[in-house]
Amino acid sequence: MPTRRSPARRPTMKDIARRAGVSESAVSFALNDRPGVSEATRARVRRVAEQLGWRPSTAARALSGEGAATVGFVLARPAATLGVDSFFLQLVSGIQGVLAERHLGLLFQVVEDVAGECAVYRRWWAEHRVDGVLVVDPRADDPRPGLLDELSLPAVVIGGAPDERHPGLSTVWADDAGAMASVVGELTALGHRRIVHIAGLPGLAHTQRRIRTLRAEAERRGLAEVESVTTDYSGAEAAAVTRRVLRGPAPPTALVYDTDVMAVAGLAAAAELGFSVPAELSVVAWEDSALCRMVTPWLSALSRDSVEFGSTAARELLALLDGGPARTVRVPVPRLIERDSTGPARTDRPPRLGTANGGTDAGGSAADA
């Protein structure tokens, strides 16, 4: 038992070299699997390194041109919005799984907005802190890809549609369009013709993809009373919108929420208004989580494997760091898990209140792409 542990010094390659009786360069070659040392020496050096508990100093590595062994992840969310969200933690968890294999660190930062995010990228780049970054929540007219191109910072955009203008960036995306189409298909098969999509932030690329697809599908199928309403992703706003559309003259028979959190909030709002789910109203959550099984009725949800999504993105980034070409990979289309919140549309439902004004569109403001 060590009596008084001296303020623990980290072993360096010099220590290994001394103990193994070779030069520092030999140690470097040995430990990095480079040719130039005999197998015997290599083994000896390895053993000594092991004994000493040596690990390369990332700082020194980075300084001699090897990169920082770190990737960055910025979450641009106003602090207040950071709420209940299973998606990001799962995504990060998936990312970590892949990064950990290579002993890459994940530098994480929360900022207020995209401008702040860009500032962080610039700083990280100048400070030599990260070798690449993972970008989430791509937007229409997004300044980030351009910036990352300019800095030639390897990056993977998570959730973006393929982008021709920035061939240097990889993209990992889920086929929102396909998923939306399948949801609409399901719902119309159940007889629903009045569908409201309670979407997320209007600026996000995937929000717009979903909205566009919904509109296209509605047209294709000749559904007139279908609309999307954008929100700030908050439960409060989701509930407010829900109330508004359900109080309209011809309330929808199906609601599609862009997140599980919004769906839960919307479900509660609908219940307050006396709508019974799924008898009078079907509800679909876009994003599955434990939350969906915590409410009554259990929510039917579009499920995708967010952890896997993260791993895929991380793998693409690694490929990029290894000098591979930028690629666009699509993860599996989210599957609709039918639980208890969806059912056949009840067409005989008598109009509720405020049927005064005629057959105009239901009350929401249609979001524009």
Next chain:
Amino acid sequence: MPTRRSPARRPTMKDIARRAGVSESAVSFALNDRPGVSEATRARVRRVAEQLGWRPSTAARALSGEGAATVGFVLARPAATLGVDSFFLQLVSGIQGVLAERHLGLLFQVVEDVAGECAVYRRWWAEHRVDGVLVVDPRADDPRPGLLDELSLPAVVIGGAPDERHPGLSTVWADDAGAMASVVGELTALGHRRIVHIAGLPGLAHTQRRIRTLRAEAERRGLAEVESVTTDYSGAEAAAVTRRVLRGPAPPTALVYDTDVMAVAGLAAAAELGFSVPAELSVVAWEDSALCRMVTPWLSALSRDSVEFGSTAARELLALLDGGPARTVRVPVPRLIERDSTGPARTDRPPRLGTANGGTDAGGSAADA
């Protein structure tokens, strides 16, 4: 408009020195507010640095003994458990706010268990990656404080009770005991005498503090039918426990859940069993979030400012990094926000089913500290 942007080189101090016509050392002195240069030179150097968009290379800084300008944060949760949890994101957000002021990075890692967490600390230490760490979820008989002491890695334990054995670590904690006492006080004032506490992981220090306090309070007030049941924090288990205790011969009239997520799950379970809240059953969530206002009825919850909790912890770590002494700071006692899920105990409630066996304890397994 730059025609063909050369693969952007980061400016170094050498560049500044050349442009400003001084030596590199002078630049270093100037930029670090050290004496040894005239104000005129300092200003000139600063200007040039600004123009060039220079930022110190963290790698180089770290290598010359300055530390890595990074703090670490490890979350030990089995990937599956990483669910809906507002607490951590808020905590991290608070941490970031403070770290960002000093341009410190946050290295984030998710691991499976405490052993993995220790491994990460060792690696980070050996790799020179972090200057300090923030430790969450302290446990009884926790190996981490000892390890961090041994590595002399500055650390702040978040949520731990003051620990005499590791005077090198700072601690930031909420007074769970006080909060539990106040909850029990509230509930007994409402007439509740049969209370079940659905707790989190039995190994966590704060779980044990809450359980101990509950027991002590119950004794003090002469409440016989009060118990704690530990869970894995999952909604599923919370629901299961809820069902079990509510089906018992003398079901509790009040349930206290250790997280908002569990409370929501429990609420749903209680509703399924036909218990009306708050008429027949009061429910309190330990942790407030949007979730609590998404269910019906709205959940009464113990609210604390998790963001502030994070900032406080980060500030303590900074103090430690600046060479300050380890301290123990207590954040404000969580306040009970009374919403719609708590009310007077209904004592006239007829026993439900399974009243066969006599007045034994309700069915749960009491957790032991």
Next chain:
DNA sequence: TCTTGACACTCAAGCGCTTTAGCAGTTCCC
């Protein structure tokens, strides 16, 4: 006048690693 000493700055070493060049000692091949 010469010494001090403060001031403003430069030099050079060093942090821990990678990497290029180079250097002995073998083996090979015509």
Next chain:
DNA sequence: GGGAACTGCTAAAGCGCTTGAGTGTCAAGA
């Protein structure tokens, strides 16, 4: 038998920064 071509290693420079030990200058004090 004498280059050429390995093999297995060492020496040394360099990455970008900090820092302690100088160096040169000028003003004040003896």
